[in-house]
Amino acid sequence: MDIISLLPESLANQIAAGEVVQRPASVVKELLENSVDAGATRIQLIVKDAGKTLVQVTDNGKGMSENDARMCFERHATSKIKKVDDLFAIHTKGFRGEALASIASIAQVEMYTRSQASAMGTITDISGSKVKSHTPHACPEGTTFKVKNLFFNVPARRYFLKSDPVEFRHILEEFHRVALTHPEIHFELIHQEQEYLKLPVAPLRQRLVHVFGARYNEWLVPVEESTEIVTVNGFIGKTDAAKKTRGDQYLFVNHRFVKHAYIHHAVQNAFEALLPHGHHPFYALYLEINPSEIDINIHPTKTEVKFQDERAIYAIVHAAVKRAIGKFQLSPSIDFNQENALPFVHIPSGEIPSAPKITVNPGYNPFETDKAYSSKPHVVENWMERKSSAHPSWESLYEIQSQASPEPLIPRQPEEMKFTQLMNGMILCDRGTDVLIIHPQRAQERIFHEEQKGGAPSQLHSQLLLDHHTLAVLPNDAVLMEEIREELIVAGYDWQTDDQKNTHLISIPAGMSAQDADILLSQVLDELRQEQGIILTSVADRVRQKLSKAIPLSRPKRFSSTEMEHLVQKLMQCTIPNKTPKGDVIFVRITYSEMEAMFQ
Numbered sequence: 001m002d003i004i005s006l007l008p009e010s011l012a013n014q015i016a017a018g019e020v021v022q023r024p025a026s027v028v029k030e031l032l033e034n035s036v037d038a039g040a041t042r043i044q045l046i047v048k049d050a051g052k053t054l055v056q057v058t059d060n061g062k063g064m065s066e067n068d069a070r071m072c073f074e075r076h077a078t079s080k081i082k083k084v085d086d087l088f089a090i091h092t093k094g095f096r097g098e099a100l101a102s103i104a105s106i107a108q109v110e111m112y113t114r115s116q117a118s119a120m121g122t123i124t125d126i127s128g129s130k131v132k133s134h135t136p137h138a139c140p141e142g143t144t145f146k147v148k149n150l151f152f153n154v155p156a157r158r159y160f161l162k163s164d165p166v167e168f169r170h171i172l173e174e175f176h177r178v179a180l181t182h183p184e185i186h187f188e189l190i191h192q193e194q195e196y197l198k199l200p201v202a203p204l205r206q207r208l209v210h211v212f213g214a215r216y217n218e219w220l221v222p223v224e225e226s227t228e229i230v231t232v233n234g235f236i237g238k239t240d241a242a243k244k245t246r247g248d249q250y251l252f253v254n255h256r257f258v259k260h261a262y263i264h265h266a267v268q269n270a271f272e273a274l275l276p277h278g279h280h281p282f283y284a285l286y287l288e289i290n291p292s293e294i295d296i297n298i299h300p301t302k303t304e305v306k307f308q309d310e311r312a313i314y315a316i317v318h319a320a321v322k323r324a325i326g327k328f329q330l331s332p333s334i335d336f337n338q339e340n341a342l343p344f345v346h347i348p349s350g351e352i353p354s355a356p357k358i359t360v361n362p363g364y365n366p367f368e369t370d371k372a373y374s375s376k377p378h379v380v381e382n383w384m385e386r387k388s389s390a391h392p393s394w395e396s397l398y399e400i401q402s403q404a405s406p407e408p409l410i411p412r413q414p415e416e417m418k419f420t421q422l423m424n425g426m427i428l429c430d431r432g433t434d435v436l437i438i439h440p441q442r443a444q445e446r447i448f449h450e451e452q453k454g455g456a457p458s459q460l461h462s463q464l465l466l467d468h469h470t471l472a473v474l475p476n477d478a479v480l481m482e483e484i485r486e487e488l489i490v491a492g493y494d495w496q497t498d499d500q501k502n503t504h505l506i507s508i509p510a511g512m513s514a515q516d517a518d519i520l521l522s523q524v525l526d527e528l529r530q531e532q533g534i535i536l537t538s539v540a541d542r543v544r545q546k547l548s549k550a551i552p553l554s555r556p557k558r559f560s561s562t563e564m565e566h567l568v569q570k571l572m573q574c575t576i577p578n579k580t581p582k583g584d585v586i587f588v589r590i591t592y593s594e595m596e597a598m599f600q
Contacts, residue, residue, distance in 0.1 A: 021102055023161060024051025024150055025170035030099040031145050032178045035059035036185065038143060041201075044188045045175060050167035052150055052158070060142040063115040069122040070134050073109075075101045105129040106157070107150045113143040128153045165483035172197075172476045176211050177257040180250060180284060183207035208235060208284060212248075213472050216241065216282075221328045223285060225320035229312050230289045232320045236267070237282030242275050243526045250284040254291060258305045266314045270321035285317070419564040427564050429587075435595075436568075438587040440559065442580050443571045449581045450574045462492035468504040469514035471495070477525045478503055484528070493521065 021027055028045060035043045038061025046056040064072065075098060103109060104126045114121030121139035125132040151158035161167060168191065175197070179187045183204045189197040199210050209217045219241040225232045234252075241248070249267070251258055271281045293308040307313050418430040427443075429436040473481065481488065481495070481503070488494075492509030508517035559567065571577050571586070578586055 021106060021150075023170055024055055024167055025174045027051065027055045027103055027107075027147050027150065028057070028171050029174040029178070030103065031055065031057040031147070032175070034099070034145075035061055035143070036178065036182055038062050040142065040185065042186045042188075044190065046190045047168070047171060048192060050164040051147075051171055052161065052164070052167070053148065055147040055150070056145065058142065058144040060140075063118075063121070063142050064113045065115055065118060066122045066134075066136070069111060069113050069124050070131075073100050073104050073124070073126055073131075101129075103147055106152075106154050108148040108152065110146040110148070111143065112137060112139040114139050114141050116141055163483070165479050169476050169479050172479065176476075177250070180207060180211060181252050181255050181257060181286075204284075205235065211474075213474055215472055219282070221324050223283075223320050223324045225316065225323070227316055229293075229309065230287050230316055232285060232287055232317055234283065234285040236285070236321055236324060239271075239274055239281075241282040242271075242279040243282075244278055244280070245526055246280045248282040249280065252284075252286045253294065253296075253305050254288060255286075256296065256305075257303065258296075259303050260305060262310055262314055263317055266318040267321050270318050270325060274325070283321075285321075287313070287317075289313075417565070417568070419561055419568070421559055421564065425558075427559065427567070429564075429568055434589055434591045436587045436589055438568065438571070439585070440564075440567065442584055442586045443567055445580045446574050446577065446586055447567075447570045462494065462507045463510045463512075464507050465505060465514060468496075468506055469508075469518060471503040471505060471518060471521070473503050473522075473525070480525055480528060481521075488521075493517070 021030075024047075028047075028051065032043060032045065035057055038059060040059035040061035042060045044056075044058045046054065046058075048054040100109075105128060108127045109125070111124045111126075112121060113124075120136045122134070123137035123139070124134045151161075172189075175187070175189055179185075179199050183202055183206070186201050187197075187199040188195065199207065202210065205217075205220055205222075208220060216237070219238045220235040221238060223232060223234050223236055237248075249264060251260055251263055253260075267281060267283050267285070275281060289307075295306040295308075417432075420428045420430075422428060425440060427436075427438040427440050429438060478497070492507065493505070494507040495503050495505050497503050505514060505517065508514060509520075512520070580586060
């Protein structure tokens with residue numbers, strides 16, 4: 001009995017949709033790329049309910065004829081590939097002809113399109129791969145796709161979608177990737193019937209500033225390099241733009257966003273010794289390479305690429321970033337203007353490099369004074385034989401260390417201690433046999449941390465701002481703030497958004513300045529931006545942990561005698577009174593005998 005049969009067309013389309021359409025952001029990516037390939041100069045994206053209800057993309061591209069408007073929804077129907085050789089010369093974004101067929105199999109799609117050569121356009125209505133209507137219709141030149149009720153016939157796929165704020169963050173990310181690739185195109189994003197983001201035509205640097213915020217304008221460092229293999233352009237960020245979390249790294253190959261761990265390592269390695277451990281640099285790099293030397297069809301979403309000569313690409317990108325770092329004085333000064341290009345010579349695979357030619361002057365005589373210079377001999381001292389009584393041996397140092405038995409820090413009664421505050425803010429605590437020099441801000445940090453450590457603390461006090469403080473947040477950060485609003489309110493934050501989508505702080509944690517609260521909030525958002533909404537229950541705890549470091553630093557530096565006494569008492573009750581949570585020293589102890597020894 002035969003058991004093998006062909007899959008029905010509708011089922012095959014849904015299987016393909018599982019590769020192409022993972023969430024609403026996948027639909028946004030495919031439709032935006034189609035509009036770019038159509039030669040559009042203006043593209044508008046409209047989203048409702050984070051794309052679950054509606055994703056609409058309107059462009060002023062070249063549009064389609066009546067026949068093409070029907071054929072574009074067939075599987076493997078494409079205008080980009082005619083023969084096998086075309087697979088190795090891809091210059092466009094969509095080329096496999098699966099996107100529209102996959103989208104139409106799991107959603108209700110309406111398409112309005114008209115080409116420049118046609119007086120009348122076409123409307124096509126498809127639901128679950130079934131064509132409901134295909135008729136002439138009056139419409140402007142270009143194409144409009146309306147994708148409604150995504151996964152309406154695959155409820156299991158819809159069940160796995162995240163919350164609206166999380167899905168909208170994914171949409172924003174795809175929107176940014178396409179917009180950053182094409183600064184020559186005007187983009188608009190409308191969410192819940194309100195204009196969310198408008199990106200006018202602008203140079204690349206200005207497009208980056210429009211997307212990431214005005215503060216990036218002073219952080220961007222240009223990268224420009226051209227070789228026989230690849231052309232590298234774009235920007236890297238100064239060290240101020242580096243973050244502990246990944247996400248602000250954008251690599252584009254032939255105007256296509258890709259992810260490539262090897263090339264990322266090249267950029268990361270170029271910043272070696274400039275960034276703290278665990279920090280990632282910002283970059284937006286654009287690589288132009290011969291399409292025949294890359295393979296972009298190794299992943300269904302086409303976000304991965306394979307280079308024919310990865311080592312050469314790595315070396316060029318690494319050297320280009322290094323050169324930009326040195327040229328713009330992000331590292332110790334080196335004269336990078338002596339040469340205008342990288343000394344990179346490409347040697348084709350299999351070719352044996354020729355030995356360099358060395359020229360010498362056979363008539364050179366170093367003993368002739370007019371042709372050579374003389375110098376006094378430099379005597380190098382043998383450091384292994386050098387002995388100095390001023391520096392004790394390792395054995396004696398070890399003996400001194402082993403003999404030292406510091407007196408344990410025993411809390412004393414308040415009446416036995418005397419307090420004073422120095423001009424630099426340090427607190428001097430005289431305990432009768434020794435003196436403690438205490439850093440008050442660090443002491444507060446330790447005390448705050450100990451207080452917050454036991455269980456879930458209650459809501460932190462907040463203070464209202466008389467003058468609202470405007471935040472410089474990215475669009476996706478603003479979405480994330482709304483998603484965790486309740487958690488941030490518990491931590492003392494509250495804000496409001498005006499008609500221009502500007503975010504204004506109206507309350508902040510008590511004891512902080514508005515600027516400090518802004519910095520703290522940015523740090524929290526940076527850490528959470530890449531969690532994709534999976535772990536959101538720990539937001540309040542993370543805010544409180546950062547507050548334990550930030551709040552004490554913004555409190556008054558002058559203390560009364562009673563306040564100093566209370567501070568030291570609470571400090572001595574901590575489990576680790578001499579170090580902050582991050583390991584900084586809180587106080588220094590000097591005994592009376594040590595002070596007397598200073599004057600002998």
